[in-house]
Every structure is written in structure tokens, then in C-alpha cells.
Amino acid sequence: MAMRYRVLQKTYKQMVECTSPYIHGLGLFCRRDIEAGEMVIEYAGTVIRSVLTDKREKMYDARGIGCYMFRIDADDVVDATMSGNEARFINHSCEPNCYSKVITVDGQKKIMIFALRRSATHQLHYNYFTNKARLAHMYLTSRVTSNVTSIIM
Template identity: 30%
Template sequence: MGERCKMDVSQGLETLPVSLWPPSEEPPAFQYSPDHVAGKEGGPHPSEISFPGCSCHSASCLVSKCSCLPYGENYNNLCINNEGNELDFSKPIFECNTMCQCGELCQNRVIQRGLQFRLEVFKTAKKGWGLRTVEFIPKGRFVCEYAGEILDFGEAHRRIQLQTPSDPNYIIALREHLWDGRIMETYVDPTHIGNIGRFLNHSCEPNLFMVPIRIDSVVPKLALFAARDICEGEELTYDYSGRYHNYLPIKDQYRLQQDEESKKACYCGANLCTGFLPYDSSLFLKDVSEKGTL
């Protein structure tokens, strides 16, 4: 990997410094924040404490006793729990929070510990800036969050409409399908305020997958985990569509295939590359009232 750049992209706000390569160039300026922040134009406040804490007066919580673990263990030796090599995304994940009585090293506190591996922002050949690891990352370990401004649909739609075809789109729309048929939507925009997650590029065969995890707030942390062992120097990627390691309803898959004129070329280089970046047309509608007809 050569000599590391001494510049810390995170400006000392992460648990580990994030290096930059090459040192002669810098990515476009933005305000660094390791956590979600409330958007100025609306949206839920991500710092609001929404959940009561557990009453486990122990160093680490046990499934049989902890109210934060109603669906079983979330982690095993810091790795996300995937018994049988399959992840069950139908069950929400809650970490122990600020109000909990357990210790800071509780096994159900992983995302909130921050970065656990040294990462580097680097200039790619065709995809602009990217993110890679400076050290080996075992399968199942937490890598980083995708953090930014939390917006409501109206503001996310407004920002999308202001973009030109050459502007990068960092806004991610998370849709969680609830047991009663409703869909909970979270819009995250790290364009102006965000963390290193904004540098992650798409891949049709990614080495990361995203999981919504809640700690203090109903607003989920968008946590990215290693889908397999990741070698030193390897670029970190995830599937922008959310299809990889996640359940995506047929309705949403169809939406991602629309609007040929809006598709952008994918340069991930994967053997099974689709040739184009995933596209979610709901945020690009001219008339917001059309959203309910998709």
C-alpha cells in the first residue's frame, strides 16, 4: 500500500484516523460528521432518545434477560449474527443504548463503538473517489456507517430535482416493510454533511451489505458489514439498490429498471455486472403526487 498519507479525512472525529491517497489531491469539501444529523428542511431528529434502556446490571447482556434482545443475539464476537450463513432481515436489530444499565463493553454494543479497522479514501481510475481498507477485515465485522442529513421525502425530492446529470447523487432511500403492511422510509443525504460512507462505490458483487440498526433513536443507523473476508488494500463496495443480502420486493425491483435515459454506466468490473448503476425513480418524479402510484 505504500506510505500512508498523514491527513485524517475524518478530522479526528472517528475512533481511528482515515487516511487519504494520493496526498496531492483532496476530495470536494464537505462537513464531516460520524453520525446522522437532522436536515435543516425537515425530517425526524436522529439524536432524540426514543427507547427505554434495559435493566441489565452486568458487563454484558444475555438474551434471556435483556429487553434490547427480543429476537435473539445480534452479534457473536463482534460479528453480526448469521446462523446458517443466512441473515434474517425480517427482525429489527436494536443495540443497547444510552439509557441501558449494562457496561460499555456489552456484546450488544458494536456500531456505537465506531470504526474498528483502518480505512483510506482514495482516487479510483474511473469512479472518482472510493474507500478501501488498510487492513484485513473478517467476514461479518462492522466496517462503517452511511451517515448524513436525515430528510423527509419532500426535501429529498427537492434536492434531487436541483441536481444536474453530471452531479453525483449521494441520497439513499431506505424502505423498511413493517408487519402491518406499512413502509417506513428513511432518507439520508451525506452530500454536504456526512461521513466516509459517502465515498463507498457501487458494485454488482459487493463485499459489504447494509443493515438498519437502531440504538437510541427510531432513525436507524445504516451499518455496513463485511459480506466476506476482505483483504488489505481492497476497495469497499455495496449494492446501491439494496438487493444484495437484503429482501427487495418485486415492486421495487421493477422500479429500479425504469427510465433508460437516466441510467448511468457502472464501472464496478464484476463478472456479473449489469452495466448500469441502480436507479430509484421515486425521488426523480416531477410531481410528488405521483409517488403513491408506483
């Protein structure tokens, strides 16, 4: 896995590009065919302690800045808001074509995005809501109309 990670750091820009989808904002798209199980991109940024996330989120809100954070584990979070890469623009879908997985490289935890199925020049999506508590919150606040049980991982 570590070798795949090192190769990806040099080649991911040949695989993906950030551009504006037809809906709004930015999204991450395949530049070439991506196979199921293929490592696509690292969700990169500054690793911060979990206790700092609320403070940073309030600061970003006060400045009118979008907040891009991804939890590694109970203790650490990747904050990609000011120092992230293109992975922060992967949008949510209840029918994702990617998934996230934490791997360890040289003793450091990394959040990696992998292809769930083969994708060819499509926008990349993953499910932001991977546990039941988040799923319930999402369902109650946004009234998801798709099959909610299909996104429980």
C-alpha cells in the same frame, strides 16, 4: 449491536480510507483486513423526510453537485451530500464485498455497512440496487452484462 456501533464511531478511520481508485472519482478502501460480518462504517449524513428527496436532488443538480442519498425506510432518507462521511464514496458493484443494514441505536435508525466477506486492502463495494424494481431499472438503463440474478437480495 449498539456497543459495536459506539466502538466503531471511534475506530472506523483506522479501518478505512477514502482515495482515488484507478478508474475515476473516489472510493473507500480497507486499511486493514476486514472480516466477514464485521461492521465497517456508518452511512452518515442528515436524516430527511422522503418527500424532500426530489427537491434536494433537483437543487444539487442545478448546482452541479453530486447527490449522495440512502433510504432508511419508507419515511426517512440519509442525505450525505453536504454533511456525510467517507461511506458516501463506497462504489457500486454487482459482486459486492459489503452490504447495508439498518440498525437501531438509542431509538434512532442508522444505516451501517458490513463486510460480506473477508477483504484485505481492497476497495469496498455494495450493491446499490437491492429490490426488483431498481434492479429492472438498472438493467434496462445501463444494460448490465453480468449475471443479474446474482444481485437480487
